[in-house]
Amino acid sequence: MRIIFMGTPDFAVPALRALHTAGHEVVCVYTQPPRPAGRGKQLSPSPVQVAAEGLGLPVRSPVSLRNAEAHAAFAALNADVAVVAAYGLILPQPVLDAPVHGCLNIHASLLPRWRGAAPIHRAVMAGDAETGVTIMQMEAGLDTGPMLHKVTVPVGRKTTGELFEELGTLGAAAMVAVLADLAAFPPEVQDDTAAIYAPKIDKAEAKIDWAEGAEVIERKVRGLAPFPGAWFELEGERVKLLLAEVAGASGAPGVVLDDDFTIACGTGTIRPLRLQRAGKPVLDRSEFLRGRPVAAGTVLR
Secondary structure, three states: OEEEEEEOOHHHHHHHHHHHHOOOEEEEEEOOOOEEEOOOOEEEOOHHHHHHHHOOOOEEOOOOOOOHHHHHHHHOOOOOEEEEEOOOOOOOHHHHHOOOOOEEEEEOOOOOEEEOOOHHHHHHHHOOOEEEEEEEEOOOOOOOOOEEEEEEEEOOOOOHHHHHHHHHHHHHHHHHHHHHOHHHOOOEOOOHHHOEEOOOOOHHHHEOOOOOOHHHHHHHHHHOOOOOOEEEEEOOEEEEEEEEEEEOOOOOOOEEOOOOOOEEOOOOEEEEEEEEEOOOOOEEHHHHHHHOOOOOOOEOO
C-alpha cells in the first residue's frame, strides 16, 4: 500500500519501522516540528523524524494542517491509507478524507475506555487490570471512530514507561496485520456510553498528596514514571519518586516512620524503591539513603 505515516514520539517509531519492513510504500512521514531540548535548548527533531530519515523517507513537519495548501499537499500524495500514531495535531476533515481507506490510528487503550491524550498514564493510575491498543478508523471526534482490532495486555506492576514500549511494539504488529487484510477486520462502532476520557497530565497532579491511600499513591507513582514523574519535597528539595511498594504499619500522612524510609499515607504506608534528586541519576532506595539519609520523624511535603 501507499502509506502516509503520521507520528511523533518514541511510541510511534516501531509502527513506522514495521510498515517499512512489511514492504509498504511509505510515501511521506508527517511529524511535529523540531522542539527545543536539553540544557542548550537547541532544536531537536522528533524520534519519528530521526527514524524516518534513517530509513531514507521524506519528512514533513507542518505547524498546522488547517489550511487549503496543507490539504492539497496531503491529497497530492495519493495515499491508500494514512497511519497515525501519537501525531499530536488534530486532523481536519479534508485530511481524514484524502486517502482511499481514510486514516487509521494506533490508540494506546482499549477503546472506548481512555479516549484522549494520556491513555496509558490514566489506565495505570486508575488501577486497571489490563490495557492494550486499538486500531481505529479516525473521524472528526476525539478517538470516537469505529474499531478494527484490539490487542490486550495485563498492567500488573508495570510503569507507564514500560507500557509505552510494550504497546508501541504491539500496536505496530497490530497495524501490519490489519493492513495485510483490511476486509478481515470489519469496523465495530464504539459504545459511547462506556467512554472514559484520559486528559493530558496536569503538572499539579504530579505532586504526591500523602493524605491519599498508599495504594492510590503507588499507582500514581507508576503511572507518572518516568514522565513527568511523581514528586515530593524533602526538607525543601524536590525529589522524584519513580517506583514504590505498599508496606505495612500506619502513621500521620507524610511522616517517615523508620530509617528504611517507610512513609505514612492517609491509609497504609509506602516504601520508595527508585528515587531521583534534581539533576542527579535515578537511585534505588539504599543508594539514595547512603547519599541522603532520611531520619525517622522527617515530614515530607
